[in-house]
Amino acid sequence: MPRSGAEARHRLQRAALELYLERGFDQTTAAEIAARAGVNERTFFRHFPDKREVLFDxxxxxxxxxxxxxxxxxxxxxxxxxxxxxxxxxxxxxxxxxxxxxxxxxxxxxxxxxxxxxxxxxxxxxxxxxxxxxxxxxxxxxxxxxxxxxxxxxxxxxxxxxxxxxxxxxxxxxxxxxxxxxxxxxxxxxxxxxxx
Known part of the structure; x- marks a missing residue:
């Protein structure tokens, strides 16, 4: 598990980008991004309002x-x-x-x-x-x-x-x-x- 908010944010961004490249943006969910990053979905939404904003942070x-x-x-x-x-x-x-x-x-x-x-x-x-x-x-x-x-x-x-x-x-x-x-x-x- 990430120890800091900045580390979690970075891991979420990296996980999202990996999944978007592998599966495509539309086929990827926030829950999948969170799982790949090793955090729960609630943590995802604490950092980003939606899965688009991961790319526009x-x-x-x-x-x-x-x-x-x-x-x-x-x-x-x-x-x-x-x-x-x-x-x-x-x-x-x-x-x-x-x-x-x-x-x-x-x-x-x-x-x-x-x-x-x-x-x-x-x-x-x-x-x-x-x-x-x-x-x-x-x-x-x-x-x-x-x-x-x-x-x-x-x-x-x-x-x-x-x-x-x-x-x-x-x-x-x-x-x-x-x-x-x-x-x-x-x-x-x-x-x-x-x-x-």
Missing amino acids: GEADLRAALVRAVVDAPAGRGPFEVLLCAFRKSARNLEDNRPFSEPRWKVIAATPALRERELAKHALLVDAVAEALRQRGVGDGLADLAARTGWAAYQHATQAWVDDPAQSLDAHLLRAFEDLRALSATAFPERAQAES
């Missing part, structure tokens, strides 16, 4: 950390510099948890209900980051656009890191934001030409 902490990093960033930085700094800080945690993150992504990708849940969690995160940018004085529309674009760059970097783990997530993040800057610096045709 830490999302609220990530959201709070990103908001804090955006709000606390030095004055004078533009929205993308602020976001890059915040995402680089959060990337360290993701890199440290890679053994859990990669199989987690596989389970989510294979389960439509989990993909939907992940999109909802990401929307909350983007909204919180946009609000943090507004607190820094960034206008409403620009804050929303920067948060959505920055999050897309973060997700792009994360996927590149999964595909190419030889480079750090930090290196992929830097490249994604450099590419974003390059895209935004691309000259656009005259408005009159675009409208014709």
